[in-house]
Amino acid sequence: KFMKPRNFPPGPPSIPILGSLPFMPKEAMATGILWQHFKSRYGKVMGMMIGDQPVIGIYDFDLIKEAYSKEEFSARPNSELHDFRMLGKKRGIVMNDGYGWKVHRRFTLKTLKDFGFGNASVEDGILEEANHICDHIAKKNGSPFKAEDVFNVGILNIMWKILTHKRFDLEDPRLANCVRAINGQFSSDRVRIVLAMPWTRHFFPEMSGWNDWKKFAITMQDMTKQILDEHEPCFGPNHEPLDFITAYKEEAKRTGDPEFNDRDLQTTISDIFVASSDTTAHTLSWGLLYMILHPDIQKKVQHEIDDALLGREPTLEDRARLVYTDATLAEIQRRANIVPGALPHRVSKEMKLGGYTIPKDSMVISSLYYVMHDPDYWKNADQFDPTRFIENGKFRKDERFVPFGIGKRICLGDTLARNELFVVFIRLMQRFNFEASPDHPYPKEEYLPSTVMGPKPFHLRAIPRS
Numbered sequence: 147k148f149m150k151p152r153n154f155p156p157g158p159p160s161i162p163i164l165g166s167l168p169f170m171p172k173e174a175m176a177t178g179i180l181w182q183h184f185k186s187r188y189g190k191v192m193g194m195m196i197g198d199q200p201v202i203g204i205y206d207f208d209l210i211k212e213a214y215s216k217e218e219f220s221a222r223p224n225s226e227l228h229d230f231r232m233l234g235k236k237r238g239i240v241m242n243d244g245y246g247w248k249v250h251r252r253f254t255l256k257t258l259k260d261f262g263f264g265n266a267s268v269e270d271g272i273l274e275e276a277n278h279i280c281d282h283i284a285k286k287n288g289s290p291f292k293a294e295d296v297f298n299v300g301i302l303n304i305m306w307k308i309l310t311h312k313r314f315d316l317e318d319p320r321l322a323n324c325v326r327a328i329n330g331q332f333s334s335d336r337v338r339i340v341l342a343m344p345w346t347r348h349f350f351p352e353m354s355g356w357n358d359w360k361k362f363a364i365t366m367q368d369m370t371k372q373i374l375d376e377h378e379p380c381f382g383p384n385h386e387p388l389d390f391i392t393a394y395k396e397e398a399k400r401t402g403d404p405e406f407n408d409r410d411l412q413t414t415i416s417d418i419f420v421a422s423s424d425t426t427a428h429t430l431s432w433g434l435l436y437m438i439l440h441p442d443i444q445k446k447v448q449h450e451i452d453d454a455l456l457g458r459e460p461t462l463e464d465r466a467r468l469v470y471t472d473a474t475l476a477e478i479q480r481r482a483n484i485v486p487g488a489l490p491h492r493v494s495k496e497m498k499l500g501g502y503t504i505p506k507d508s509m510v511i512s513s514l515y516y517v518m519h520d521p522d523y524w525k526n527a528d529q530f531d532p533t534r535f536i537e538n539g540k541f542r543k544d545e546r547f548v549p550f551g552i553g554k555r556i557c558l559g560d561t562l563a564r565n566e567l568f569v570v571f572i573r574l575m576q577r578f579n580f581e582a583s584p585d586h587p588y589p590k591e592e593y594l595p596s597t598v599m600g601p602k603p604f605h606l607r608a609i610p611r612s
């Protein structure tokens with residue numbers, strides 16, 4: 147069972163128990179960038195074994211599109227680790243599949259849409275939080291700080307309000323605890339061992355990261371349970387739910403569908419916290435890093451915003467007038483590429499792709515990194531250049547701009563995330579000039595390996611603009 151199946155895509159050799167792990171470059175182990183390394187050797191689709199698990203990497207945009215438009219390529223891996231996190235079995239959205247995934251995904255998309263775009267309160271909530279983030283930064287009085295310390299809690303707060311109708315002070319320990327549990331679960335070096343080789347937990351529960359994984363999962367479970375216990379239903383004047391939890395409970399009553407239950411709700415809340423916070427916060431940290439590395443672009447963005455808004459706060463309708471700023475945000479997302487391998491998919495039955503046979507239950511990774519850095523498609527792909535997203539003075543959409551993934555599993559928070567990035571980034575650019583800290587190493591474009599990759603922590607200074 148450790149042997150590669152017939153007509154399997156080309157890839158590195160495989161040995162019993164460890165599979166292809168010993169043949170992988172060390173720095174690539176935890177990151178989607180690994181696939182960049184294999185592309186040059188094996189072509190558009192590669193296959194390898196991790197233990198007895200077949201793993202497929204797809205680099206080619208058209209092949210990813212073809213595969214991920216199919217239901218059979220859109221399941222999630224079966225994993226006892228994630229089952230533990232999901233209170234015993236697949237639940238919620240992110241690692242769920244089948245009917246349970248479909249109804250939760252559909253409901254969450256609709257609810258976020260109702261809150262986000264029909265209802266000004268989410269836009270107000272983002273702006274309110276953006277202002278709190280800026281006030282928090284202003285208190286540093288120009289002394290060096292780490293970007294991620296501010297963004298993580300601020301971004302989490304936006305989601306907390308959408309879920310529960312409550313926000314916290316940025317210093318509240320609840321936010322910091324939640325950020326620690328999320329980061330610990332996906333960025334700890336030890337946990338990466340058990341995620342890659344789940345069997346290690348039976349022999350080395352401590353060293354493999356299994357004990358850490360359980361600890362962080364239990365923290366999230368306790369926290370989501372407490373949120374539900376304390377939650378008061380919240381309705382507007384026409385009895386419309388004002389927060390996600392109220393909407394979920396109404397949906398459970400309305401449909402009578404047992405898929406909508408407290409345990410799935412707990413997992414869905416946890417999924418949304420995990421999927422929304424590090425992703426958006428890391429993108430903002432990368433944004434400030436690029437502004438420090440490219441002060442001329444920072445100035446250009448500030449001039450555009452100053453000229454268009456004349457000092458007033460932004461609204462989402464300003465996007466069409468802030469073409470250079472919007473293009474800069476897109477370029478930040480393209481270059482930062484924080485989820486380089488998207489999330490793993492599972493093939494629910496044997497399939498064909500690119501002429502190869504993809505066995506049932508293979509894990510599939512799509513290289514969003516490669517799609518957004520393919521040198522045959524993007525001119526000077528490794529350069530930070532917002533103008534690649536501008537054509538005839540307008541923002542140029544590109545189907546290969548895929549930071550949110552491709553196909554049936556595409557991020558369901560993409561519009562919300564883009565709105566958050568837009569409002570928070572503009573407020574930051576309006577209120578401060580960002581520069582490197584003179585007392586710390588000059589920041590570099592370096593990743594911190596994880597499923598969601600932020601920049602290596604760096605210190606910066608925020609000088610208030612008059």
Ligand code: HEM
Pocket residue numbers: 239240241251417418421422423425426429484485488489490549550551552554555556557558559560562563
């Ligand atoms: C810059 C911010 C974000 C980025 C770059 C991002 C990116 C991604 C990516 C690449 C995926 C995986 C797609 C796949 O499996 O093929 C994903 C899934 C997901 N994201 Fe996001 N995301 C961001 C923000 C958010 C936000 C704000 C939410 C809030 C609701 C969110 C909720 C989700 C959920 C629930 C999934 C799982 C979807 C499913 O499995 O059906 N994300 N995201």
